[in-house]
Amino acid sequence: MKLFSSAIAKLATWYLIILMAVSLLFSIIIFQVAQSEIASRLSFIVNQPDSFLSSLQAREQLEIATASLVVSLGYINLVVLLAGGAGAYLLAKQTLKPIESAHEAQSRFVSNASHQFRTPLAIMKAEIELALSDKGAKKSELKQTLVSNLEEVNHLSDLSSMLLELSQNKKALSDTPDKINLQILLEDIVDSQGLGERTEIMVSGSPIIFSYETAIKEICRILLDNAQKHGSAGTPIIIDLKEDKGVISISFSNQGGAIEQTQLQKVFERFYRTKQTEGYGLGLPLAKQLVEVLGGTISLTNLPQDKGVIAEVVLPKR
Secondary structure: OHHHHHHHHHHHHHHHHHHHHHHHHHHHHHHHHHHHHHHHHHHHHHOOOOOOOOHHHHHHHHHHHHHHHHHHHHHHHHHHHHHHHHHHHHHHHHHHHHHHHHHHHHHHHHHHHHHHOHHHHHHHHHHHHHHHHOOOOOHHHHHHHHHHHHHHHHHHHHHHHHHHHHHHOOOOOOOOOEEEEHHHHHHHHHHHOOOOOOEEEEEEOOOEEEEOHHHHHHHHHHHHHHHHHHOOOOOOEEEEEEEEOOEEEEEEEOOOOOOOHHHOOHHHOOOOOOOOOOOOOOHHHHHHHHHHHOOOEEEEEEOHHHOOEEEEEEEEOO
16 A cells, blocks of 8 residues: 555654664764774884884874774674665564554445445435325335335444454454345345346255355345346346255356456456446455355356356355
8 A cells, every 4th residue: 555655664764764873873982982992002002112113103003993993884884774774664564564454444344335335325215215206105105115224224234333343353253143044035135136037046955054144145235236237138147056065055147248267366356347347346355255254265257158157155054
């Protein structure tokens, strides 16, 4: 992230400035002490009765020793600069890592929430506008609208709690899994999105799973929405629910254009969009994150002869 790259560079620069200030201070002290000690020793030798050094030779020796000392201290400070620069960068990066993680979690929560709240809010808006425009609406019809809106409000509440929990701890959601009938859950999602006539649900084996209902529901909503958006208009959407050896697989297939092989894995990256994508590139990455948190896998493949795309989720039954 550009913001934190800049912050790391600035913090590393300050660390390095402090380090070099300390290093130069010690170098000056060492130079003064060493020069004084050399001068004192040379003076002692010159003052001896049988000294082999004259005062002029002593001054020359002092100049040579001083120059050698300056060069040595210069090399030492150069090594401190290079090694300290690398160390300062690593230290700054480690220092800002918790802040960056918290910022990323906050950003992920905001983007996921804003993306996933759109559909429930759109449903509520449409139902309310329809009820307001129908001046002859009966009390039972208005009550039905309120019940439907309450369901969406509850869904938004559960969804926000799940996304917040997910942003705080990406490796877990809930310690108490729900008992879910996936067939009923899928039928409800299909009906809520008005895709009952276009969607066929096939079930093989028991549709019962013990998992986190809000997460499962959101995964299915995302994959059904993608199947509907990227399939050819009016073509069927097939949802195939299978149970086998302790796992349940749910696949969503549509009839439409294929996705290039190089893009099949990239579609799970945040904000990545294919040429056919109209959204923000957040749905599938969130679905993948939720599936992995639940201990499952998700894949996207093209149907034979590139007649469409199939998204498959495999989850443990417990």
